[in-house]
Amino acid sequence: MTADLRFAPATGIGSLPGGDAREAARTATGSFEDFPFLPELPARGPGADMIGRSAGMLVELYARVEPSGWRLGDRPGRDTKRARSWLGEDLDALEEFTQGYEGQLKVQAVGPWTLAATLELRNGEVALSDPGACRDLAASLAEGLRLHLEEVRRRVPGARIVLQLDEPSLIGALRGQVRSASGYRTHRAVDRQVVEATLRDVVGVHAGGPVVVHSCAPDVPFALLRRAGAAAVSFDFSLLTERDDDVIGEAVEGGTRLFAGVVPGTDTALSDPAGSVMGVRTLWRRLGLHPGLLAEVVTVTPSCGLAGASPEYARKALAHCAQAARSLADNPE
Numbered sequence: 001m002t003a004d005l006r007f008a009p010a011t012g013i014g015s016l017p018g019g020d021a022r023e024a025a026r027t028a029t030g031s032f033e034d035f036p037f038l039p040e041l042p043a044r045g046p047g048a049d050m051i052g053r054s055a056g057m058l059v060e061l062y063a064r065v066e067p068s069g070w071r072l073g074d075r076p077g078r079d080t081k082r083a084r085s086w087l088g089e090d091l092d093a094l095e096e097f098t099q100g101y102e103g104q105l106k107v108q109a110v111g112p113w114t115l116a117a118t119l120e121l122r123n124g125e126v127a128l129s130d131p132g133a134c135r136d137l138a139a140s141l142a143e144g145l146r147l148h149l150e151e152v153r154r155r156v157p158g159a160r161i162v163l164q165l166d167e168p169s170l171i172g173a174l175r176g177q178v179r180s181a182s183g184y185r186t187h188r189a190v191d192r193q194v195v196e197a198t199l200r201d202v203v204g205v206h207a208g209g210p211v212v213v214h215s216c217a218p219d220v221p222f223a224l225l226r227r228a229g230a231a232a233v234s235f236d237f238s239l240l241t242e243r244d245d246d247v248i249g250e251a252v253e254g255g256t257r258l259f260a261g262v263v264p265g266t267d268t269a270l271s272d273p274a275g276s277v278m279g280v281r282t283l284w285r286r287l288g289l290h291p292g293l294l295a296e297v298v299t300v301t302p303s304c305g306l307a308g309a310s311p312e313y314a315r316k317a318l319a320h321c322a323q324a325a326r327s328l329a330d331n332p333e
Contacts, residue, residue: 005210005231007104007162007257007299008035009325013214013234013265014108014164015040015050015305017314021086025093029101031318035162035299037106038094038152042307046070047083050166050305051118054110056083057144061137063119068181071120072127072137095155102158109145111165111213112138112202113173113195124181128173128190138198142205149206163206164214164234170195171217192224199228212259216304219244222251234259236303237279242286249287252297261303263320267313273323276300280328291332300325 011032016024016039024039042049046065047056055063055070062076070079098105110118116127116134127133145163152161172178176189203211213225214234225233233251237260240248252258262276270276277300284294300321306314 005255005257006296007210007232007259008032009295009298009329010300010321011035011104011106011259012037012039012318012321013261013302013305014038014166015042015307017041017043017307017309017311019044019048021089021093022096025090025097027315027318029094029097031315032322033103035104035106036094036098036101037164038090038108040108040305040307041086041090044086045082047079048086050108050110051115052079052083053087054115054141054144055119056080056087057109057148058137058140059143059147061140066120068124069120070118071122071124072133073122091151091155098156098159100158101156103160104162105152105156105159106162106164106212107148107152108164108166108214109141109148111167111170112141112198113190114167114169115141117169117173117178120181126178126181126187128178128187129180131194134190134198138202142202145202145205149209160209161206162210162212164212165199165202165230167213167215168217170213170215170221171219174221196224196228199225199230203229212257214259216261216265222247222256226251226254226256230256232257232259232299234261234301236261238262238303240283245283245286248283249289252287252289252293257297257299259299259301261301262324263300263302263317265302265304265306265317266308267310270316270320273320274327274331276320276324277328281333284332294332295325295329298325298328300328 029036210231212232
């Protein structure tokens with residue numbers, strides 16, 4: 001990561017409520033003039049969810065919906081076709097609302113370890129149970145992401161693309177907490193060096209462009225993600241405790257940017273924008289970091305996706321992120 005990399009002050013995480021691609025694109029681009037994102041609309045059904053969308057990007061691997069979840073198979077079926085169709089519809093809408101746009105643009109996909117912890121093999125166990133399947137899945141995802149990024153560049157040629165990898169199951173994979181199909185046991189923890197190397201390979205697909213890794217789980221492994229090449233880490237700020245101070249301080253000093261999820265992802269009363277980032281200012285003081293760095297290092301986001309919110313709240317939450325980021329820049333102390 002280049003030392004002078006700076007992200008725009010605010011953006012969304014990915015998912016939005018509803019099923020209208022054009023309305024979602026209008027919201028995502030209108031809320032963040034300098035850092036829009038490609039929305040995901042899981043309310044449309046299987047294939048529009050984050051797992052289904054990323055499964056549809058796989059190359060030479062295909063997934064279909066079973067009663068137990070998404071399962072890998074030999075050939076593309078209607079679920080794969082539906083996922084690709086919806087992604088195409090979303091890209092069409094994004095292209096319409098980004099004519100002439102020049103700036104950062106974020107696209108999201110599920111990372112290799114969350115896919116491995118979710119996609120089932122033929123025997124019903126998740127791919128995480130088989131190291132060979134994990135390698136094949138990561139390689140297929142990497143190639144699919146390469147093609148996806150090419151397509152986005154073609155549609156929005158002026159954009160500087162930021163790739164976000166969603167890894168909510170990463171901690172479970174590292175700690176051996178992913179349950180087997182029976183539910184009576186858990187799969188063995190994956191070696192940290194294997195996790196890091198695999199992430200590095202997938203991150204490397206976006207050559208020359210920054211990658212953000214997002215997890216709204218507790219105990220995000222900042223140091224591991226930094227070593228894997230992540231330019232930034234996106235997390236739920238409310239889950240931090242003071243015991244995370246050292247790793248966050250080391251990450252910031254090492255050049256990692258922070259996507260701080262400070263706005264709740266489901267309907268609630270929102271505080272004033274300055275109040276939403278008060279915790280960020282407090283963290284900065286505890287770390288002893290220069291207040292002037294805040295606007296350079298921190299991008300304000302919702303705590304997680306907004307798929308579970310009402311459309312009205314989702315629009316307010318995104319606008320609130322932009323306002324809170326302005327407050328942080330205007331008054332870092």
